[in-house]
Amino acid sequence: MNLIKDAWIPVIRAKSGRGVIAPWQIAELDDPVMELAAPRPDFQGAMYQLLIGLLQTGFAPEDFDEWLDYWSKPPDATLLRTRLETLAAAFDFDKPDSPAFMQDYAMPDGEKKGIASLLIESPGGKTVKDNLDHFIKRDAVQHMCKSCAAMALFTLQTNAPSGGVGHRVGLRGGGPLTTLVLPPEQMPLWQTLWLNVLDREDMPEYRQDRVAGVFPWMGPTRTSEKNGAETTPESVHALQAYWGMPRRIRLDFPAKASMGDCDVCDVKNVALVEEYRTRNYGVNYVGNWVHPLTPYRFDPKKEKPPLSLKGQQGGLGYRYWLALTLANDTENGDAAAKIVRRYSEQRATELKIQRTARLWCFGFDMDNMKARCWYDHTFPLFNLAPQQRKKLLQWADDLITVANDVSSLLRKQVKAAWFRRPEDAKGDMNTVSLDFWQRSEPVFYELLDQLAKVSGEQELPPPELYSQWEKMLVSLSLQLFDAWVLEAANEDMDMKRIIAERDGLKRLVYGCKSMKTIKARALPEKEGTDGTKTDVLLS
Template sequence: MNLLNALPFHLARQDGSHHQASFGQIVDSHWTDIWSPRPDFRGAAYQFLIGVLQTALAPEDQEHWQELWDTPPTEAELQAALAPYASAFNLDGNSWRFMQDNDLGDVESKSIANLLIESPGDKTVRDNLDHFIKRGRVEQICPACAAMALFTLQINAPSGGVGHRVSLRGGGPLTTLLVPNAADATLWQKLWLNVLPQDALAYGASPRLSDVLPWVGKTRTSEAKTGTDTTPEHVHRLQAYWSMPRRISLEIEAVPNSQCDLCGTDTDEIVRQYGTKNYGINYTGAWQHPLTPYSVDPKTGLLSIKGQKGGIGYRHWLGLALGSSADNREAARIVGHFNQHLTRRVPARLWCFGFDMDNMKARCWYDATLPLHEIEPAQQRAFINAVRSILELAAEAAKLLNSHVKAARFSRPGDVPSDPAIPQSFWQESEPGFYALLKQLADTRMDDDAAVAGIYRSWLTDVSRIALRLFDQWVESVPIEDGNMGRIVRQREELRKWLNANKIAKELWKIVKAYQKEAA
């Protein structure tokens, strides 16, 4: 099975129908999306297609990028660009095999279910602790789903025990992709919007295919005494799209009249097991994946942003959509390039997805879409500062709501653990108002003090109103220790006071009142 001749996922049309296709067919304007039986496979499928385009068809510069945006290559032209790489995308056979180690030798075989990131580990199964995600759900899958499970694991790999390496971006990295706002956007446009010109990446040519596609050659193993780490200087930086930390070999069997446990497809070939060995590629050094945002640590450098408890919401908007040097946040390189070159030409939104991992355990898969706005370069610094203030006010309100609800419910609130649902309820309830205000702020000249002060006033009012309403809901819906209603009244009044008297609220009210005084 060659993954370029027969993609391991379906392409979808506007009417929702989905079909098997080859890579060359992605330029057909009838295709608008990707269909996959799992959301993590769908996110990986987009990264697979983007990675191939970035590797085989990267435009020279922004002008060349625009030409291919306006007029996509023909299927024949795309196939010609893929030809030098085609043999590297065989899933089986006696030569290179996609994302697999060809030198494993005799190793232990594991159930194919273990390729799925959320599957319970061996110890969990031995201890009969697989209460929520049970063993035995997946026992055999088709080669296409096996390819996607393998690729998804390699690019997201969490810690997996001694010598089982994490992905180049760490375990459960967040991926951010640009999606055109146009309802009739084609799949080609959705993919090409996430491909960077060569001069923007400044990677240079690779003399060896194995420096980009690590399975095309001998694995750079990482045993303590005989192995080595792998930095961007050892290979090519495009390997960020094709990281292969795990040493794996799929065991594909011919079993006529079988059915895949994941997608339900009838198949004559199945994968029940795979071989694996530890001490695969250990990625260290200044790797930066172009589709992932980073935090900047002055001591350790760039750290990829991961999925996290509570999901992706507007509290993350600034770091993901623009980055913020004051907060040590750097948006994905593809997002930074878009903000610099394409916001006027291609209105778009930001698709963010990834696993929330607790070491080896997947807690949740998060998937969210955030709006993007065109901000004039001269206005950007003031805009970022204004958004940061707005977000700081929201964060303080969520914190105050949590502490005062707890203090209303319990006589000794310090002895009681916090309920994460309380601050989360504030973030959820205030989200529509934030995005409406964000659009208003994006449409406002930042030197228009009157307009900016009015936006601050609206947000101060909304935040207080929402927090007080949620306080009432929470204290009415849960038992109150010793039925002390006086304590509830006092805590509500304290909450009302501090919503307007905390540090950031006082700063914003000062701006609002200064303008009101000047206008009067």
């Protein structure tokens, strides 16, 4: 099976519906591919990244003009096939004694594991031994078809979390967030993928390097035992960012494979993959790696490498909107993914996309080796002039900052109402915050849409929008306090304490610095005695 030449990717076509394709068929026009149809959400996200990586590696446009040409009209499928097949030698999948996709170059032995261990949420050996696999049971997956095995392998390598001693995390760290730009309306898959491909002028200066510099499985593994090598961006080809391979894995393909049904996609009567071998101390990615599809936090002191943003407990609500869409501080703080910044700063204007595009964010929330949740969220992306972008960044930051403060105060006061000695209580208050963020989200996006329409020449935000946000936050915080305290079984239902903490919540919300900023901007301008207008500020 060759992952370039053979049809193995599940898709939905415009006319014929569900089917499987080879990668080069994404450019076919007679029955265009509209969407991928992977059997799991983490596979879906990984397959988007695999196809984007293929285009970036084998079909990157020379400059923005060529990028625009292929946006308007996809390349001839025969041309795309010819270009991608130059990479085919690196995409053999099931050759036991040859280089194989995402598998260790030469690993004659290793610990044997069932194929389910490729799935990130699969219970580990100690969990099974201690009989702690309560929610995700062992042996739920024992057989995979080759297509699902390839998807599972790539998903693990690109998201690899901590895996025990010497089992390395992915190039972006364990469980990174991925952010992809989506068109504002349904378009063929080609346009969606192409929105996330950089042209060569946007890419780092590439050295002419041997193929193993791009695809680490095409040469001896850069192992990382005590005297092993660390792998920095300077030590391999920059395109390896799309093809990181931290885990040493070799799938077992016996000469006479078992036939049956796949436990993941339920395809019938196919050759099955059941086991693989693994060893620790694979490729150890360190240094200033920056993946073009991932947002990062940069150290102002330049002492630590960039840190990829990860999935967070409680999901990917609007509190992360700024960091994922508009942030652009690659020197001192958060920066959206490079592909997102390229869209916002250039492509949105050139494509004349008037409707709001979307940002698809997804990733695992990992607690070391344990997958707590898979998060999948869509944010709005706006077509903004530079001055509008600058002002919206500040205005959105105002709204999110005060929401964050109110969320913290709400959580604190609910805990104080629940317990006589809240400092000694060890309950998880994240559900209170999550409720707050979810309920306030629709209003935030309504206001954000209106703020995005304000002219870049206007210095101050419309005061009525800030006033609306202020009133909603106060009202919502009190509503949620009542719901979480009066409708829950707290310690002793001490109404005197509850009323005192509720009054304290209202006082603290009105008194916090960020709320005073919002209130100041929510006040209308007052006309001075000389006919000029002055801002009314609160002390």
